Amino acid sequence: MYKFSGLDKKTGHQPRGKKGVLLMNLGTPDEATTPSVRRYLAEFLSDPRVVEIPRLVWLVILHGIILRVRPAKSAALYKEIWTDGGSPLMDISKKQQAKLQQQLSDDGINSNVYLAMRYGNPSTASTLQAMHKDGVDDITVLPLYPQYAAPTTGTVFDAIARELMKWRFVPSLHFINTYHDNDDYITALAESIEKDFAVNGKPKKLVMSFHGMPERNLQLGDPYYCFCAKTTRLVTEKLGLSNDDYVMTFQSRFGKAKWLGPYTDATIESLAKDGIDDIAVICPAFSADCLETLEEIQGENREVFEEAGGKSFRYIAALNDDDAHIKMMAGLVKPYL
Incomplete structure (x- = not known):
């Protein structure tokens, strides 16, 4: 059980009352090595919200097959995109985190911004404990998944709840569960696409590729697909695009189950074969570029497109630490600060 610490010498009570922001994303291996990737994947793929098949059956598959084969392959891919600052x-x-901290300070708000990863480091538990030590007992949680899904945003809530179940004093929580139709988010996405079009010209097709989810999730009531569709509609309306100008797709599927479609790789291959040889791809579900965008989209899917006859393929970067993206984050958390 997590214990209180740092009591005030005069009163005997710990100084409290601070407000803080907790940014959370999926996570990453600590190093681009097979052992590090194996540890990361073991934690990630053991989450019952991420893989919803009978537990015992899945654990046998995970530890008997996947964690014996996939870590080395993934480590090789991570090495291709690794930076001096890590993944x-x-x-x-x-x-x-740093830019949001500065933005809040510029706006006259005295609240610290913390960063945690759902899987890997810095862990959710250790970051929450650090916030407590700093006197934060009013926490605004911003999972950096624009479109809510149970295997992403939902599991962030799970991790926070599991840690706080051990605490004697539970802090106030404000949990932002989705921002798929937030005006500032839609505007930031549209502006990033407009900037690309201004430099490179309007492509024959804009592909809006979202992270995939099993189709069963939608049937069980997960709103992710609907939120992706709304993001797509709002962005393309703001850009003034017709239905023929763009397509919404889903990437990163694995396993034999049916996933949300149409699939990104199959779609861009079909586009190339149909003579649509100039496309731009953007991934609105990713708040930061990662393996799924830099390697899967820029690498694997580019090859699929070009091998099918495509000539011009370009990836429009995630919003990352763009000023408009940071101001959007600030707008989401400021009402609670």
Whole structure:
């Protein structure tokens, strides 16, 4: 059980009352090595919200097959995109944290911004404990998943709840569960696309590729697909695009189950074969570039497109630490600070 510490010498009570912001993203291995990737994948893929098949069956598959084969392959891919600041996701997340801290300060708000990863480091538990030691007992949680889904945003709540169940004094919590239709988010996405079009010209097709989810999730009531569709509609309306100008797709599927479609790789291959040889791809579900955007989209899917006859393929970067993105984050958390 987590214990209180740092009592005030005069009163015998710990100084409290501070407000803080907790940014959370999925996570990343600590290093681009097979052992580090194996530890990360073991934690990630053991989450029952991430893989919803009978527990015993899945654990046998996970530890008997996947964790014996996949870590080495993933480590090789991570090495291709690794930076001096670690993985791109971690490097960008730290920049987001620092810039949001500065933005709040510029807006006259005296609240510290903390960063945690759902899987890997810095862990949810250790970050919450650090916030407590700093005297924070009013926490605004911003999971950096624009479109709510149970395996992403939902599991952030799970991790926070599991840690706080051990605490004697539970802090006030403000949990921002989605911002798929937030005006500032939609505007930031649209502006990033407009900037690309201004430099490179309007492509024959804009592909808006969201992270995939099993179709069963939608059937069980998960709103993720609907939120992705609304984000797509709002962005394309702001850009004044017609239905023929864009397509919404889903990437990063694995396993034999049916996932949300249409699939990104199959779609861009079909586009190329149909003579649509100039496309731009953006991934609105990712708040920071990572393996799924930099390697899967810029690498694997580019090859699929070009091998099918495509000529011009470009990836429009995630919003990352762009000023408009940071101001959007500040707008989301400020009402609670």
